[in-house]
Amino acid sequence: MRALSRALRIGVISLTALLAAxxxxxxxxxxxxxxxxxxxSRVRYLVLHYTAGDHATSLKVxxxxxxxxxxxxxxxxRxxxxxxxxxxxxxxxxxVGSWYGFTDLNTGSIGIEIVNMGRLPDGRWAPxxxxxxxxxxxxxxxxxxxxGVTPRNIIGHSDAAPQRKLDPGPHFPWKELAQAGIGRWYNEAQARALQAQYATRPLPSAAQTxxxxRKAGYDTPDSGVFDKATQNVIAAFQMHYRPARYDGLLDAETAAILQSLN
Incomplete structure (x- = not known):
């Protein structure tokens, strides 16, 4: 947190200089x-990224x-x-992105980059x-x-731009952060009950999904079919809430989690 303290000192020095002038x-x-x-505050969102580079490269870029x-x-x-x-x-x-219909994310957010290589050449993800x-x-x-950023507005870049971004990736521990009081999570007991019900009833239709x-914040097509763009949004949702499998296909677990968001 030295950077935070340094920034506060700089702010005080700048204001003092202005007052003197x-x-x-x-x-x-x-x-x-x-x-x-x-x-x-102008800040409504916190957007998390990985840098896809090492320390020195990330700083330079x-x-x-x-x-x-x-x-x-x-x-x-440390x-x-x-x-x-x-x-x-x-x-x-x-x-370019959108969250709950708000598209000027650069203006309304704070961006946090994390030094992490992201997806590696062999297909694995850097931890x-x-x-x-x-x-x-x-x-x-x-x-x-x-x-005053609400839990639902602490998001990954892939949540706001699911057609073109994957960061912070499936290894980012959203559940752990939610357990620490950071970000949104779903009602796990409710999700298990709903998932069991889908054994005897159809999954939500494409239009319902x-x-x-969209109710969860994602910029989603209104096509009524599971087209490629919709699959990309489902994959981004899965990467955030069910990272064990993010194939973009609606299944009982994904549908249940989607309906159980807090």
């Missing part, structure tokens, strides 16, 4: 003794190219949390380290509390 000899007098009641994130969590034994973009500014991390997950718990809790996915 606007003293009696400046073009205006600065007064912050009043505070408007009608305000809230996120600081020297036209892509950025507010925070980068390293993969060191992770460094880099604050690369001030929270009040817009980082370029989400791109996250225990120290990264513990650092993320502290960081995300702090951000969510300060900005698409409606449920």
């Amino acid at each position: 606007c003293g009696s000899s400046g073009p205006f007098k600065f007064d912050d003794s009043y505070s408007a009641q009608g305000q809230n 996120l600081t020297q190219r036209d892509v950025s994130a507010h925070y980068l969590v390293s993969d060191e034994r 992770p460094t949390v880099y604050r690369l973009v001030p929270e009040e500014r817009r980082a370029w991390h989400a791109g 996250y380290t225990r120290s990264q997950i513990e650092a993320l718990k502290v960081l995300i809790k702090d951000l969510a509390q300060r900005h 698409q409606a449920l996915l």
Whole structure:
């Protein structure tokens, strides 16, 4: 959390410099003794990514190219949390996407990148380290509390852009974070009961599944068929809530989880 403390110090120094510049000899007098009641944070979402690169490459890409994130969590034994973009500014991390119909995610979110290689050439996925997950718990809790981000709006890049993104991937421990009070999870007892019921009744239709996915926040086609785009959304949902299998095909377990979201 050294990066957070450093950012706060920088903010105080910058404000102090502004106040000094606007003293009696400046073009205006600065007064912050009043505070408007009608305000809230611009941040509605926290979007998590993997970098698909090592530590040095991740830092270089996120600081020297036209892509950025507010925070980068390293993969060191004791992770460094880099604050690369001030929270009040817009980082370029989400791109084209949608969550609950909101499409300007860069403007309304904080982006958190995690140093992780993602999908490896042999098809396996790189694991996250225990120290990264513990650092993320502290960081995300702090951000969510300060900005009033609701659990359903703590998401992965693949949730907001299921047609083109896979990060943070199937190894990201969403359930563990939910158990720590971070993010949304489903009612597991209800899901088991519903899954058992599907042994004797049909699964939801394509139209019903698409409606449920939209209700869960996903940008889903309204085609009424299990087309490729819908399968991509189902796969993103599975990667978040049922990462053991994310083939994009609706089955009893996926349908039950989808209907049991808290």
